[in-house]
Amino acid sequence: MSKATIRDVARKAEVSVATVSRVLNNHPSVSPFTRQRVMDAIRELNYSPHPIAQRLSLGRTETLAVVVPLFTLPSFVERLRGVQKVLSHSGYDLVLFNVDSPHQRDEYFATLATRARADGILVLSIPPSDEDAERFLAAEVPVVLVDAYHPQLSSVYIDDVEGGYLATRHLISLGHRRIVYLSEPLNNPLEFGPMKKRLQGYRKALAEEGIPFDPTCVVEAEPGREAAYHAARALLARRPPPTAVFAACDTHAIGVLDAARELGVRVPEALSVVGYDDIPDAAYLNLSTVHQPLFETGRLGAELLLTLLQGNGGKSAPIHRRLPVELIHRATTAFAPTDV
Amino acid sequence: MSKATIRDVARKAEVSVATVSRVLNNHPSVSPFTRQRVMDAIRELNYSPHPIAQRLSLGRTETLAVVVPLFTLPSFVERLRGVQKVLSHSGYDLVLFNVDSPHQRDEYFATLATRARADGILVLSIPPSDEDAERFLAAEVPVVLVDAYHPQLSSVYIDDVEGGYLATRHLISLGHRRIVYLSEPLNNPLEFGPMKKRLQGYRKALAEEGIPFDPTCVVEAEPGREAAYHAARALLARRPPPTAVFAACDTHAIGVLDAARELGVRVPEALSVVGYDDIPDAAYLNLSTVHQPLFETGRLGAELLLTLLQGNGGKSAPIHRRLPVELIHRATTAFAPTDV
């Protein structure tokens, strides 16, 4: 049925394939009469051009690769929505590459560093190595990092040091001194960006107020509410217990709330909790948190990529956009208990 | 750099392109000596075959299309994970098509009904029309529906009538009589499957117990917690108020909990709430709900599609797999208040 080729159309319209191609691509130098004949033939044969053949011929893939850590980060959905919104009407196919191990990341980065695989690459939350970056540059394939940073590659990201700083200062200003920083593993091979930066912000805020840094107040837990719950139980059993927890992601914060409720520790009276990300659940649970524009970073990242694709081949200097974060004060933070 | 072609390799190894191609495809009739020479040339030139050219030549796209309602359904993520898990090592590219309007659905379905676009199609939660199905069959492109049903297309789905029945019977067995069914719009152009089926199950359970069906007990709200919250406020203001709400998705159920808390209506003492889907939040909130295997449907759907692709060209009869649902009794349902 739809196996008609451009030559079939040419035969039917009694013109050459070149002319048919010109009609398809709205080339000006086709007479209205001929154009009409070709259009008729196209309709009669129910013809539509073969995308793969077009791609080969044009030397483009008409494809954009989106590399995401699908399994590890819940925030990816919001970002992906932002990306999708922009790309859906761009004419590019959106190919999803899921990364759930360092090995897979390396594999994808290596194979994508070829113009033949994708015309452009959008990487969500996975920082590439210097070697990866070099390869991308050598291949001259436009890359945009979202929620990740590399000096040589364009990116849209947030200031995680600032976010950590805001959250911690908020707690300090409420009188807290024993503040735990709870994060996902800091040396996770897939994660060496945000969590460490947020810790930096935490330390900066402490230092500013002259509060000594206590290494036992930095606690790591595997991703997920469950792991945070267990970590929090251990924390709340300490004597004296911390009066506040700054969780480096909302999911962890929710796990902390979980543990507090179960142990009868009242939030925010006895324990303040701040999260990070402002995922939809955070609003529902009235969680104080650091808002980062998830959808927005996705959207801007995609737009930036399209801009790079317009420009002639990624030769220009990388463009970096840092988006602001904001502390959202909801119901899980309050003045520190006075028994200090 | 990576612009070496198969002819460059052939020249370097002093063989013909056919031989190089044979080496690439592990064709048996290549002498070990020649094979080694070719391999060396490939390595030296850092050659890798051009995927688009391969696809054109082979007449396959090496691509699978996944059509999802990204913006409307939160459950899609879990399903997509299941899909991704299976496809990531299949060698196929996964191209995402997001549908957020009937128009877009029609457009995608029309363009995908061509072998040239994708070797196979996985559709999540969007029932195709008879016309669409005909086109897919005519194009002989394998299609698997997940969480949707069409007699002529293979599918993996759950029994929504049963789910609605289970939820309602659960409430009835606890003594409830004024049970509201709260769902997303039943005539949403993108949604004419599950919500209506769950309603059928609801009515079936009522009928079995001889409880008259009250049309005012069927309430529709737009997707999202917010809309459900407002609908629930109106419901709880009725005199007498319903003693139970069966929400056709967990997000709605959470909106109901929201409203109840705000109005001081105790759950489950004064109001029982049952959700549907068992999204991760449901466990956290201790929501009684109907569990449907989200990840599992995605996984099985993808596996089924791969099976169809193995088989010679989708000529066979459609395969339907119905997965069981299960009522999860948590903390938001209890015996009806005795003031009835």
Place this chain on the structure above:
DNA sequence: GCAGGGGATGTAACCGGTTACATTAAGGTA
């Protein structure tokens, strides 16, 4: 009358692989 210009169209090479078929050389058999 003829050179020159420009619009409309056709011819054929090209993108980079795969593969049917042809060709060559080597080994085995009568």
Place this chain on the structure above:
DNA sequence: TACCTTAATGTAACCGGTTACATCCCCTGC
């Protein structure tokens, strides 16, 4: 020695588009 088989490799057509360049025709201007 002549003949057949089989393994290894090469030649060239093909997948279905795009487009540089050639060609043809018609009109204008000197």
